[in-house]
Amino acid sequence: DGGITQSPKYLFRKEGQNVTLSCEQNLNHDAMYWYRQDPGQGLRLIYYSQIVNDFQKGDIAEGYSVSREKKESFPLTVTSAQKNPTAFYLCASSPRQSVAKNIQYFGAGTRLSVL
Amino acid sequence: DQQVKQNSPSLSVQEGRISILNCDYTNSMFDYFLWYKKYPAEGPTFLISISSIKDKNEDGRFTVFLNKSAKHLSLHIVPSQPGDSAVYFCAASGRGGTASKLTFGTGTRLQVTL
Secondary structure, eight states: OOOEEEEOSEEEEOTTOOEEEEEEEOSOOSEEEEEEEOTTOOEEEEEEEEETTEEEEOTTOTTEEEOOSBTTBOOEEEOTTOSOOOEEEEEEEEOSSOTTOOOOEEOOOEEEEEO | OOSEEOOOSEEEEETTSOEEEEEEEOOTTEEEEEEEEEOTTSOOEEEEEEETTOSEEEETTEEEEEETTTTEEEEEESSOOGGGOEEEEEEEEESGGGTTOOEEOOOEEEEEEO
16 A cells, blocks of 8 residues: 555653654655654645755754665754753655645644653 | 744534534645545545635635635634544645655644534
């Protein structure tokens, strides 16, 4: 089945710890994205990548890091510098820009909590 | 600065009636608009979209209307069904370098009652 797989579904972080959230897609999409959702708020863009080995900061990149070594993978690391990491994290992907414009397809999300 | 606004956090509609969800935007560079549906603890699912060259797009029970002069769009669901109960997000993207980015509203929780 084609789709976007995020793991783990639930993740707990201790103080001062870095944690990495996995996102894999087999849709052959060029672009991938990381969003954060907090209660009562919309999705806020953390980082995005339009092509392998290239990525850009989104609106709330501080305290996060990413890599894009493979087309199908876009892991997100929540570093100890992120002081309020508790949130629902969503990964998305989209095909190269075309007439169909930017429809993004989302994974099921990872809920991160601080111990 | 909230560039995409959904001013109604919640909406309750009776089954079979019309649901109207509203969205306003402030950035005149936005030229493509999308609606997503989201169930709790799941990722958003793409529902329907509209380009700024159109004022209406229809797909089954879902219709999106765009009023560019008012910077307003709405999603109509007719007839509403209990399975439509979810949070609906409006999103927008622009031209050029921002074309790949989506800006989301805060969502409207729709509850369809029996």
